[in-house]
Amino acid sequence: MPSYLNAYQTFAFSSGKGISPTYPMGSSFGTLKRGTANGTYLISGTLADGQKFTTSGFFSSEGKLLIYQYLYAALGGGVLTGELYAGADVVIDPPTSQADVSEIEPNVRGPLYWVKRPSPRRVVQPTTWKRFAPRSAATAASADTLYPDGFAIYSFVEGGAYVPPAAGEVLNVAGSPGAGSPPSINTDIRFDSGFFQFAAVPLRGISFIQGLNIASSSPTARTNTVTLRDPKRNSVRITQFDVSTGLFKGTFVLTPPLRMATFEGILVKSIYYRGGYQGYGYFLIRDLEGNNVVLEDAPLRLSNQRISGRVYIGPTDDN
Numbered sequence: 001m002p003s004y005l006n007a008y009q010t011f012a013f014s015s016g017k018g019i020s021p022t023y024p025m026g027s028s029f030g031t032l033k034r035g036t037a038n039g040t041y042l043i044s045g046t047l048a049d050g051q052k053f054t055t056s057g058f059f060s061s062e063g064k065l066l067i068y069q070y071l072y073a074a075l076g077g078g079v080l081t082g083e084l085y086a087g088a089d090v091v092i093d094p095p096t097s098q099a100d101v102s103e104i105e106p107n108v109r110g111p112l113y114w115v116k117r118p119s120p121r122r123v124v125q126p127t128t129w130k131r132f133a134p135r136s137a138a139t140a141a142s143a144d145t146l147y148p149d150g151f152a153i154y155s156f157v158e159g160g161a162y163v164p165p166a167a168g169e170v171l172n173v174a175g176s177p178g179a180g181s182p183p184s185i186n187t188d189i190r191f192d193s194g195f196f197q198f199a200a201v202p203l204r205g206i207s208f209i210q211g212l213n214i215a216s217s218s219p220t221a222r223t224n225t226v227t228l229r230d231p232k233r234n235s236v237r238i239t240q241f242d243v244s245t246g247l248f249k250g251t252f253v254l255t256p257p258l259r260m261a262t263f264e265g266i267l268v269k270s271i272y273y274r275g276g277y278q279g280y281g282y283f284l285i286r287d288l289e290g291n292n293v294v295l296e297d298a299p300l301r302l303s304n305q306r307i308s309g310r311v312y313i314g315p316t317d318d319n
Contacts, residue, residue, distance in 0.1 A: 005059060005086055006034050010246045010268050011108045011159025012280035015048055023151035024048035024308035025193055026282020029266040032108055041065050048282040048308045049146050053080050063087050067112065075144055076117035084110035084157055107160035114153045119144035145306050160269035162246045168219040171243045174276040174314040184215035188316045191283055193309035206309055209316055210236050248279060257302050261285035263311045279313025
């Protein structure tokens with residue numbers, strides 16, 4: 001088996017192009033490891049609605065591997081399926097106008113199909129009734145608070161080998177070097193649920209950026225610490241930033257109305273910044289009535305549904 005198939009690899013995939021309140025907008029992510037037997041693999045990860053998946057099998061002679069996971073057994077059912085390819089890096093010469101950027105064909109790549117079937121509905125009787133008043137009709141609702149109508153998403157996986165930093169070093173996250181000692185990198189974390197216009201009327205979603213400084217914990221440590229540039233802004237907290245695995249997670253708060261989001265993701269070899277990593281993941285938060293996209297002067301009311309938005313760690317143009 002080629003040596004590159006023995007490497008610990010991380011990957012991510014988005015929910016496709018465009019913006020829609022009908023399916024998760026966050027990035028799903030996972031890891032690829034060598035299995036216990038020669039020629040085998042183990043994949044585990046988290047989809048952008050928090051659903052976990054695992055799959056295992058044998059590499060083909062061409063480095064191909066299959067993903068198949070039955071999902072949402074307690075709801076309407078679903079599936080994650082596809083064929084990935086794990087190969088060695090191929091450096092693509094950048095355009096002359098972008099000489100500072102080198103694209104790298106990811107080690108792990110391939111198409112995935114993610115399906116969630118509609119969740120079962122239950123009949124909900126009206127909660128109030130008055131004598132001589134017409135009774136409200138019963139309605140059908142679902143106990144599922146995440147995209148109960150289901151969805152079908154075709155996406156593409158990108159990823160590659162993940163190498164933790166050496167003792168006393170900072171992980172090479174795409175960004176700019178920090179000043180002084182210990183070694184550090186300045187970059188950003190962005191949260192985005194979508195921002196667009198419909199019929200020339202401005203609509204709003206969730207979109208904000210927080211500056212990050214990532215630094216080596218000590219000259220002998222293999223850990224990194226994360227400092228937020230403006231920790232009071234939306235009360236962003238990063239509760240895990242594990243450079244040994246590339247996994248990160250945290251929370252933030254929005255108001256009004258008051259609601260807390262949880263987020264998680266993974267650092268993946270960048271296809272744009274040679275040798276660097278970018279973070280991809282998702283957040284989950286209570287929706288607003290109107291699918292979190294409401295007219296600027298409309299009242300803000302919480303829905304019983306939740307939405308999934310994007311989390312990105314790396315350079316941004318507007319911060």
